[in-house]
Amino acid sequence: MxxxxxxxxxxxxxxxxxxxxxxxxxxxxxxxxxxxxxxxxxxxxxxxxxxxxxxxxxxxxxxxxxxxxxxxxxxxxxxxxxxxxxxxxxxxxxxxxxxxxxxxxxxxxxxxxxxxxxxxxxxxxxxxxxxxxxxxxxxxxxxxxxxxxxxxxxxxxxxxxxxxxxxxxxxxxxxxxxxxxxxxxxxxIYSKVGDILEKRVDSQFTISDKLWAGHQRRLREHRERGNGFGYSLFDEESQYVNTISARYWKDGSEILIDQKNNNPRILTPRECARIQGYPEDFKYHDSKRHSYQQFGNxxxxxxxxxxxxxxxxxxxxxxxxxxxxxxxxxxxx
Missing domain, CATH: 3.40.50.150 (Vaccinia Virus protein VP39)
Known part of the structure; x- marks a missing residue:
């Protein structure tokens, strides 16, 4: 054709x-x-x-x-x-x-x-x-x-x-x-953040105690300086998340998903694909780092x-x- x-x-x-x-x-x-x-x-x-x-x-x-x-x-x-x-x-x-x-x-x-x-x-x-x-x-x-x-x-x-x-x-x-x-x-396409979230997410995407403590400390320090820098936390009812960037793989601070009774987690590669509007059958890179960079770009x-x-x-x-x-x-x- x-x-x-x-x-x-x-x-x-x-x-x-x-x-x-x-x-x-x-x-x-x-x-x-x-x-x-x-x-x-x-x-x-x-x-x-x-x-x-x-x-x-x-x-x-x-x-x-x-x-x-x-x-x-x-x-x-x-x-x-x-x-x-x-x-x-x-x-x-x-x-x-x-x-x-x-x-x-x-x-x-x-x-x-x-x-x-x-x-x-x-x-x-x-x-x-x-x-x-x-x-x-x-x-x-x-x-x-x-x-x-x-x-x-x-x-x-x-x-x-x-x-x-x-x-x-x-x-x-x-x-x-x-x-x-x-x-x-x-x-x-999606009405809220919950629509793009996977139902079952591996624990590897939950951030560590050390990283979570660091995010919280940096947020306090930024607030004391009077600026708005720091991590951003979202949940299923949020209307949207921040812009995903190529650096997301480093610490996920711009988009953290709240988990009740647990540390927050980062988005999975499939969830990143969804917030960029890619189809469900899209094959993302085997490397998490590269998949996050690619969706961020x-x-x-x-x-x-x-x-x-x-x-x-x-x-x-x-x-x-x-x-x-x-x-x-x-x-x-």
Whole structure:
């Protein structure tokens, strides 16, 4: 069966973008990920090993198009690219200022292949990174190569999973298309934290007396200093948990689950998969450390799916919009 659209999965991690886009009828024609452990998980679930460093396809001493031709044509370029400073950013805050960063590799591929849509994700603080210069470079560089750019901070909680995970999403069209981000759809998948918790959990996930005492001591010390740092405790009735991070494997302090008459416990890998919206048959890494890191670095699948649906709605019924230059400030219109 012919796919409805094709896409490439850059900085692929464990394939959060891929799951969402394949659900909507897309076919992945190229994937790239440099972390060997993430590549192992990717292979377990999709039957292919992503290509490594994307710069191998965009940096060459000869014509860059020679290598980017090894990337198939595609309708959508997607990826959660790293947040890097554009240290040489000048007054123009555009394409040339992005050189030396992995975002420049996205620009290079987009400039040659001209996909209909660029669908990008990053941490919320990207907007204010380097006093707003980073975001201004991104917006204006995309504009320079002919894309209409939209951006918004979206929380995973607002798209049905019990996690307060706010990320900025950038959607850019090769045509002047009108686009709107999805409306809130809370509790559409899970209504509370208890819905993602496993019924029987091995004792290995219960934190030790020593670690629990350390968490409590650090919380007291932080409160005495007047700041809000410390562990966070949730239970079955909580509406959502904090953002799971790549460091969760270290001590689990950002998300501890209350256990009556016992020390709290950390989430299991399956529970981490659920708060990121992964399907029940998703195969996570055999190493707990790597599985926690990978889920902490991942996108929330329901957010990707919701935004994607709106992208296709916009493509199906485009409204022409003006092609004026973006302002040189950290805002994408």
């Amino acid at each position: 012919k796919p409805k659209f094709t896409f490439i999965d850059l900085f692929a991690g464990i394939g959060g973008f891929r799951i969402a886009l394949e659900r909507l009828g897309g076919k992945c024609v190229f994937s790239s990920e440099w972390d060997k452990h993430a590549k192992e998980t990717y292979y377990q679930n999709y039957g292919e090993v992503p290509f490594g460093d994307i710069t191998n396809f965009t940096k060459t001493d000869t014509d860059v198009s020679i290598k980017t031709d090894n990337i198939p044509d595609h309708d959508i370029l997607c990826g959660g690219f790293p947040c890097q400073p554009f240290s040489q950013a000048g007054r123009q805050l555009g394409f040339e200022d992005a050189r030396g960063t992995l975002f420049f590799d996205i620009l290079t591929i987009a400039k040659i292949h001209r996909p209909k849509v660029l669908f990008l994700e990053n941490v919320k603080r990207l907007r204010g990174h380097d006093k707003g210069k980073t975001f201004a470079v991104i917006c204006n560089a995309l504009k320079e190569i002919g894309y209409k750019v939209y951006s918004k901070v979206v929380s995973a909680y607002d798209q049905g999973v019990p996690q307060n995970r706010e990320r900025i999403f950038i959607v850019a069209f090769s045509q002047p298309i009108h686009f709107e981000f999805p409306k809130n759809n809370r509790h559409s 991942s996108v929330a699948v329901p957010v990707i799916e919701a935004i994607s649906r709106n992208i296709f709605s916009a493509l199906d019924s485009p409204k022409q919009s003006s092609n004026t230059l973006l302002p040189l400030e950290p805002v994408c219109l």
